[in-house]
Amino acid sequence: MDKARLHQDGKVGKRVFAHEIDNEPWWRQQKAPLVCPFCMTPVVSVRTTVGRAPRGALFRLAADRAHDDVCPLNPDEVLKKIARGSHGVATMVEDELHLVLPSDLGQIDVDPPAVDVDPAAPPADPFGVDVATVRPLLPPVINSAVVIARFLHRHGYDADVVAQFKVRRDGEKTVMNWGEFCHGPSAGDLARLREEIGDGGQSRHPVAVYARVTAIERDKQQRPVLHFADGVGFTVRIRSNHPSLLDPLSVGDFVLAVGTWKVWVPTRGRPELQMFAEEHWQLAHWTYDDVTRCSGPPHCPPPLSLAQRTLRQARTAPAAPVPKKPGASPSARRPGGQPAAAAARRSAQPPAAKPFPVPPAPPAISTQPFPAPERPAAAAVPAPVAPEPVMSAPPALPPRPPLPPAPLLPPEPVRPAVPARPARRRWWAFGRRG
Structure with a gap:
């Protein structure tokens, strides 16, 4: 306490x-x-x-002592109260409370049953042990985790009290301690989380970090960034592409952040244990007065608008594949030492225009007139046959004498080779013409 x-x-x-x-x-x-x-x-x-x-x-x-049944710090009564208001995600096993954690972060965001509570009315629970205290209503898993973290904070994270809370992943029978799911608020707890994730890795299941905001910074796009207490050799930050999720928080607030945590190693500077908030239910925060040691009611940022969700879907949608041009890879080279990219550019030039094919000539049209209709021929009259004249054969001519052989011509003399005359170039007043 x-x-x-x-x-x-x-x-x-x-x-x-x-x-x-x-x-x-x-x-x-x-x-x-x-x-x-x-x-x-x-x-x-x-x-x-x-x-x-x-x-x-x-x-x-004190030894052998226990809180009264009506005391809000009585672990037995608080455990039963959390189990009754968790909508089935937390169950009592003997004297322990087992919180069932989904294996996927997307399974956490389920619509809880509607609760008829006036949001303008003051909280009826002055001790902060009721489950339905966060507005807007959070998923039962996150709401139960908020109550457990605030309850353990009041007990100073007493080892005997912490041992009564267990976490079990959906579909598994093995339970883990509360400290394996929720890390913080001490720097040693965050250092163990960083060692479990490793440089460049991320958590395999949703992880909660319970810490206090020490500073609010701005990134290159002027978006708010929550800065927690630094560990030995690393920093702890919460970032978001939606500034509306981080604007309601201020320095000194306690935050329970649930999501996928990873270790980012920059080229310069220390590694960063970070989480990108994408939904309002990932961040539950409340104020704490160091003088009176009293904490205010928990809250969470407003949900994302329709425009923000549409922008996120457009940003996370996979890009359409770009069709590759046929040919060799850019790194390949052709014989002759020329890169394949230059050859591809030359091959991409439009080919020379080809002449249009000449259509075949139409069939010739006859210009002769149509034949006259046939008329019946008259009866043929045989003509008189004249006798053929008898001719005598001509006398035989004597054979021609053979021609004498042609005289031989002298060989043509070989002319010496004359070097080709260089083409005459004409010069223009403003440069060479051709």
């Missing part, structure tokens, strides 16, 4: 806080009796421990 009350002479005195324990106040030196801030159960103060598992100062129940 982070606070207690003095109990002297049968009367309840003022409140004392855990951050005063390490300074050895008078009530600790005099061993003044202390009780729970909400019931009459005795508690004791424990200083900050340093070592392999450091823990801050806190108030712990």
Whole structure:
């Protein structure tokens, strides 16, 4: 617990806080009796421990003591209350609360049953242990995780109280401790998460980080960036492509961020443990007063608008494949030392225009007139046959004598080769013409 009350002479005195324990106040030196801030159960103060598992100062129940049944810090009653309001995602197993975590981040965003609650009405739960306290309504898994984180914060993350909360992934029988799902708020918890992810990796299942905002920065596009306490050799930030998800938060707020965390290693600077928020239910935040040690009601950013969702779908849609031109790869080279890209550009030039094919000539049309219709021929009259004249054969001529052979011509003399005369070039007043 982070606070207690003095109990002297049968009367309840003022409140004392855990951050005063390490300074050895008078009530600790005099061993003044202390009780729970909400019931009459005795508690004791424990200083900050340093070592392999450091823990801050806190108030712990006295030996063999338990909170009253009506006390909001009674783990047994709070566990049962969370299970009743979780819509089935949290179940009681003996004295432990098992939170069923979906294996996929997209399965978390389910519409919870409608609850008839006036958003303008003040919260009816002054201790922050009700499940339906976050507006707009969050998925049951996130809402239950918010209540558990706030409840453990009030107990100072006491090991005995933390051991009563377990997490189980959907479809698996093995349960894991709460610290394996929700990391923080100490720097050692975030360092273990960074070691589990590794450089350049990301979480295999949704992970929650519970931390406090130390600064709000701006990226190159002037979008807000939440900066948490740095670890040893790395930074912790939450980014988003939608500024409306991070604008409602301010410095000093506690945040429970659920999503896929990864380690980004820049070329310069330290590695960054980061998460990109895409939905409003990934960020639940509330205020905390360091003086009174009281926290305000939890809230979450407004949901994304239709225009923001459309823009996100257009940004995450896969690009259409660009058809590749046929030919060799850009890295290949052709014989002669010329790159294939230059050859491809030459081949891409339009070919020379070809002459249009000449259509075949139409069939010739006869210019002769149509033949006259045939008429019946008259009866043929045989003509008189004249006798052929008898001719005598001509006398035979004597044979011609053979021609004499042609005289031989002298060989043509060989002319010497004359070198070709260079083409005459004509010059123009403004340069060579041709």
